[in-house]
Amino acid sequence: MNKHREALTGYLFxxxxxxxxxxxxxxxxxxxxxLSFNDVGVFGERTFVGLENFxxxxxxxxxxxxxxxxxxxTGLGVPLIVSISICLAWLLNxxxxxxxxxxxxxxxxxxxxxxxxxxxxRWLYNSQYGLINFLLAKVxxxxxxxxxxxxxxxxxxxxxLVWASVSYMVIILLAGLQRISSVYYDAAQIDGAxxxxxxxxxxxxxxxxxxxxxxxxxxxxxxxxxDLIFLMIRADTVAYQYANSLVTYFYEAAFGxxxxxxxxxISVVSLILIFxxxxxxxxxxxxxxxxx
Amino acid sequence: MTKLKKYWIHVTLVLIxxxxxxxxxxxxxxxxxxxxxxxxxxxxxxxxxIQWVNYQIVNEKFPFLTLYFNTVVVVIATVFLQLLIASLAxxxxxxxAFPGKNLLFLTFLGLLMVPGQIFLIPHFQIIGVQxxxxxxxxxxxxxxxxxxxxxxxxxxxxxxxxxELEDAAKIDGCSSLRIYWQIMMxxxxxxxxxxGILTMINxxxxxxxxxxxxxxxEKMTLSAGLANLIGEHTTYHEQVMAGAVISVLPMVIIFAxxxxxxxxxxxxxxxxx
Numbered sequence: 001m002n003k004h005r006e007a008l009t010g011y012l013f014x015x016x017x018x019x020x021x022x023x024x025x026x027x028x029x030x031x032x033x034x035l036s037f038n039d040v041g042v043f044g045e046r047t048f049v050g051l052e053n054f055x056x057x058x059x060x061x062x063x064x065x066x067x068x069x070x071x072x073x074t075g076l077g078v079p080l081i082v083s084i085s086i087c088l089a090w091l092l093n094x095x096x097x098x099x100x101x102x103x104x105x106x107x108x109x110x111x112x113x114x115x116x117x118x119x120x121x122r123w124l125y126n127s128q129y130g131l132i133n134f135l136l137a138k139v140x141x142x143x144x145x146x147x148x149x150x151x152x153x154x155x156x157x158x159x160x161l162v163w164a165s166v167s168y169m170v171i172i173l174l175a176g177l178q179r180i181s182s183v184y185y186d187a188a189q190i191d192g193a194x195x196x197x198x199x200x201x202x203x204x205x206x207x208x209x210x211x212x213x214x215x216x217x218x219x220x221x222x223x224x225x226x227d228l229i230f231l232m233i234r235a236d237t238v239a240y241q242y243a244n245s246l247v248t249y250f251y252e253a254a255f256g257x258x259x260x261x262x263x264x265x266i267s268v269v270s271l272i273l274i275f276x277x278x279x280x281x282x283x284x285x286x287x288x289x290x291x292x
Numbered sequence: 293m294t295k296l297k298k299y300w301i302h303v304t305l306v307l308i309x310x311x312x313x314x315x316x317x318x319x320x321x322x323x324x325x326x327x328x329x330x331x332x333x334x335x336x337x338x339x340x341x342i343q344w345v346n347y348q349i350v351n352e353k354f355p356f357l358t359l360y361f362n363t364v365v366v367v368i369a370t371v372f373l374q375l376l377i378a379s380l381a382x383x384x385x386x387x388x389a390f391p392g393k394n395l396l397f398l399t400f401l402g403l404l405m406v407p408g409q410i411f412l413i414p415h416f417q418i419i420g421v422q423x424x425x426x427x428x429x430x431x432x433x434x435x436x437x438x439x440x441x442x443x444x445x446x447x448x449x450x451x452x453x454x455x456e457l458e459d460a461a462k463i464d465g466c467s468s469l470r471i472y473w474q475i476m477m478x479x480x481x482x483x484x485x486x487x488g489i490l491t492m493i494n495x496x497x498x499x500x501x502x503x504x505x506x507x508x509x510e511k512m513t514l515s516a517g518l519a520n521l522i523g524e525h526t527t528y529h530e531q532v533m534a535g536a537v538i539s540v541l542p543m544v545i546i547f548a549x550x551x552x553x554x555x556x557x558x559x560x561x562x563x564x565x
């Protein structure tokens with residue numbers, strides 16, 4: 001096959017993907033940036049306003065809270081998700097019976113619809129008849145209004161976020177652990193290393209590429225938290241204002257209030273944040289991630 | 293490992309399993325109670341008499357059959373089209389030479405880093421308004437069939453096939469299309485299965501876009517439809533939990549059958565490519 005024909009064939013094979021990505025993602029990306037500099041009416045009529053949307057955002061108390069909350073979910077969520085997942089994956093990787101059973105049990109939240117998780121946890125959190133307050137009462141802890149008290153609503157969301165995310169991340173980390181060759185463990189054992197030394201000196205460094213991957217994935221996921229907040233807390237309550245995130249505010253602005261330009265500006269700010277944080281992570285990884 | 297150590301590992305894992313599965317058992321138990329039993333103080337664990345009727349009631353109030361039908365249609369169409377489009381491109385990126393290949397691939401990879409909400413307003417304009425697809429199942433499928441991640445994943449599988457196989461086929465006069473479809477596709481089946489399962493899970497759970505583009509309940513998937521249930525009928529805890537069970541059970545059953553495949557697919561995503 002000559003070169004020209006091969007090139008033509010190549011273009012034909014990528015044509016469907018290219019067209020789709022070009023229109024729905026590259027063009028859409030540009031359009032969204034463009035919209036963020038505009039006021040967009042309900043019927044799509046636009047007026048160019050320059051940086052006005054961004055200036056408004058900086059003075060918008062709801063946006064500031066959404067930003068703070070998002071940092072709260074990511075800042076606490078990622079370390080919790082990653083460290084708990086590592087511990088669980090390590091436990092699952094021990095040579096014990098029933099591994100498949102435990103793994104299946106832990107994985108169930110990961111295949112459950114967000115709406116079902118929302119319904120379930122609203123019921124668990126119910127202040128009068130919920131299971132959680134009932135169990136806490138048994139150990140002498142006062143009942144709380146988990147999803148309507150502005151002071152604790154973020155924590156309640158965080159708990160469910162960690163619960164649901166760990167479920168997925170454990171599977172990735174367990175696979176990472178199983179790829180570590182037993183040669184390393186054998187050698188360490190011959191040298192008389194104890195469990196703790198093996199975990200910190202061998203398991204963690206060799207698992208670090210997978211840990212890095214899981215960190216990035218959960219970071220991007222938590223920075224975009226929407227489902228759980230939207231599903232667990234009624235939008236017309238005070239608590240909602242204390243739990244909202246960048247994406248719930250984006251949804252509210254762009255599709256609830258039909259402020260498309262303002263919504264686009266919120267999404268652009270989120271994009272910049274995600275880029276910055278991911279960039280920092282990639283810079284930092286050189287210090288702690290070991291590739292063989 | 294000593295017996296005592298094993299014992300403690302089991303105890304810990306059982307407790308952890310309870311944290312993950314316990315809520316679902318509570319969901320199921322609540323769905324079998326009467327309303328009075330759900331609000332009884334002090335709380336009771338088991339219903340006096342099992343109330344299967346809750347499932348009948350919630351099924352009459354809420355169009356589960358339609359929602360399930362829509363979900364199945366959307367998931368199957370998304371998976372099928374995404375696999376086709378991604379495998380065509382992955383084949384080209386892995387096995388064909390053409391000018392601009394690396395630049396295109398890098399541009400596509402860049403898209404992976406962009407958060408999804410950036411595209412939602414433009415998607416609503418393009419798919420909803422310009423293509424006039426508001427309140428259709430097609431609108432739910434379109435944005436998800438062009439998967440950069442899918443190309444990225446499948447490309448590794450196509451690249452791993454020995455060159456001799458391709459050469460032999462070329463000598464026999466096979467066209468690129470036949471090499472792709474008849475020779476390589478069967479060999480990359482593990483990759484296709486992995487991508488198919490991941491796409492299925494994502495499409496099944498997707499919430500934000502369906503909420504935006506479809507407003508009538510007849511055109512909703514279970515994910516968005518059930519979110520509406522939260523707004524409307526939340527008074528009767530036992531009925532809401534019965535609805536939740538109906539939405540959870542089928543996927544859990546599918547998972548139980550294909551457990552190993554699910555786990556392998558997710559494991560694929562963590563391999564540094």
